[in-house]
Amino acid sequence: xxxxxxxxxxxxxxxxxxxxxxxxxxxxxxxxxxxxxxxxxxxxxxxxxxxxxxxxxxxxxxxxxxxxxxxxxxxxxxxxxxxxxxxxxxxxxxxxxxxxxxxxxxxxxxxxxxxxxxxxxxxxxxxxxxxxxxxxxxxxxxxxxxxxxxxxxxxxxxxxxxxxxxxxxxxxxxxxxxxxxxxxxxxxxxxxxxxxx
Amino acid sequence: xxxxxxxxxxxxxxxxxxxxxxxxxxxxxxxxxxxxxxxxxxxxxxxxxxxxxxxxxxxxxxxxxxxxxxxxxxxxxxxxxxxxxxxxxxxxxxxxxxxxxxxxxxxxxxxxxxxxxxxxxxxxxxxxxxxxxxxxxxxxxxxxxxxxxxxxxxxxxxxxxxxxxxxxxxxxxxxxxxxxxxxxxxxxxxxxxxxxxxxxxxxxxxxxxxxxxxxxxxxxxxxxxxxxxxxx
Numbered sequence: 001x002x003x004x005x006x007x008x009x010x011x012x013x014x015x016x017x018x019x020x021x022x023x024x025x026x027x028x029x030x031x032x033x034x035x036x037x038x039x040x041x042x043x044x045x046x047x048x049x050x051x052x053x054x055x056x057x058x059x060x061x062x063x064x065x066x067x068x069x070x071x072x073x074x075x076x077x078x079x080x081x082x083x084x085x086x087x088x089x090x091x092x093x094x095x096x097x098x099x100x101x102x103x104x105x106x107x108x109x110x111x112x113x114x115x116x117x118x119x120x121x122x123x124x125x126x127x128x129x130x131x132x133x134x135x136x137x138x139x140x141x142x143x144x145x146x147x148x149x150x151x152x153x154x155x156x157x158x159x160x161x162x163x164x165x166x167x168x169x170x171x172x173x174x175x176x177x178x179x180x181x182x183x184x185x186x187x188x189x190x191x192x193x194x195x196x197x
Numbered sequence: 198x199x200x201x202x203x204x205x206x207x208x209x210x211x212x213x214x215x216x217x218x219x220x221x222x223x224x225x226x227x228x229x230x231x232x233x234x235x236x237x238x239x240x241x242x243x244x245x246x247x248x249x250x251x252x253x254x255x256x257x258x259x260x261x262x263x264x265x266x267x268x269x270x271x272x273x274x275x276x277x278x279x280x281x282x283x284x285x286x287x288x289x290x291x292x293x294x295x296x297x298x299x300x301x302x303x304x305x306x307x308x309x310x311x312x313x314x315x316x317x318x319x320x321x322x323x324x325x326x327x328x329x330x331x332x333x334x335x336x337x338x339x340x341x342x343x344x345x346x347x348x349x350x351x352x353x354x355x356x357x358x359x360x361x362x363x364x365x366x367x368x369x370x371x372x373x374x375x376x377x378x379x380x381x382x383x384x385x386x387x388x389x390x391x392x393x394x395x396x397x398x399x400x401x402x403x404x405x406x407x408x409x410x411x412x413x414x415x416x417x418x419x420x421x422x423x424x425x426x427x428x429x
Binding site: 071080084 | 205209213214216217221224225280283284286289291292294300424427428429
């Protein structure tokens, strides 16, 4: 059974049609990359797929799996430390133990930063805290909007590895990135969807 | 792929959301101090503006205390979901596998404890500053406990509707002040009745009914308003 199916999705913003007739089916073990220039509608499509944008969205979007969405904003409270941000993350469907969270933070090279307020961390470290959610969530479908932003090369390698493990374990992924695909993912060029308008 | 499966109940999700915002508020004491400081400053201005006649101040105290409580609630309402909208937390709330109304209620509860509840606890000090007779102080506290519940929930609906609008403060005031008027009338009347030796219980019962009704209806409205704002 597919994790997500989008059929004939059309997105309009005001009187402007951004995308037309986007079709994709994400099955277990699949990685899809949305590509296109800035402003083409990658984030709008991601938000529509996540169920966040409904106004101006036509077509059918069906999700058959729990969802983990990581947008441009990391959804972290600057006054809370990394442990608290992960323990109390609003979208997480599991009550992660402190041990799990410490392991997740160690995996993103933030061991020793558990008790520091997130506001005191660098942008790259904050992104790593946000990405540590991947390890404490049971969601099978990941929607990651520009997940490599602000990451150094070791962070990008770590994320590559997590994505590979996720899809090998039966998960699915849609992500946006301006970098060339690193996993042999299937691509949707949104420039073509725009030309269809 | 993590091995753990979903193990969080609805109560757990509510408690987690409450805890997240309670911790954030504790780490930013200004969130708690500002409404109380505002209340204190405005109350101290009234004797300067109206004159120091204790009799006159005592007569006007119920109305003054309740109007200032309404204004301080209005001040807090504008900021209720602003940081969540900016840092992306609202998006995460909206896609969480739990009703948005319940999660929003968890957040609003934390705000109410830090503002309305503390205001009700501190209200005897402000009442004494205006010379409110002792017979009205208990009723003032109870009416503020019930009334700020309504004010916070109504304010949360307004905040949820205007969170995506830049400089939406004026629109927020226009939206929620008319809805706050019944609470203001019932609260002021309850305290006045208690001061005059009348029966304040019926007014407090009305406020209790309003608070329960708000608790039942407003979270759904907050959730719907947040979805509309996220869709902009």
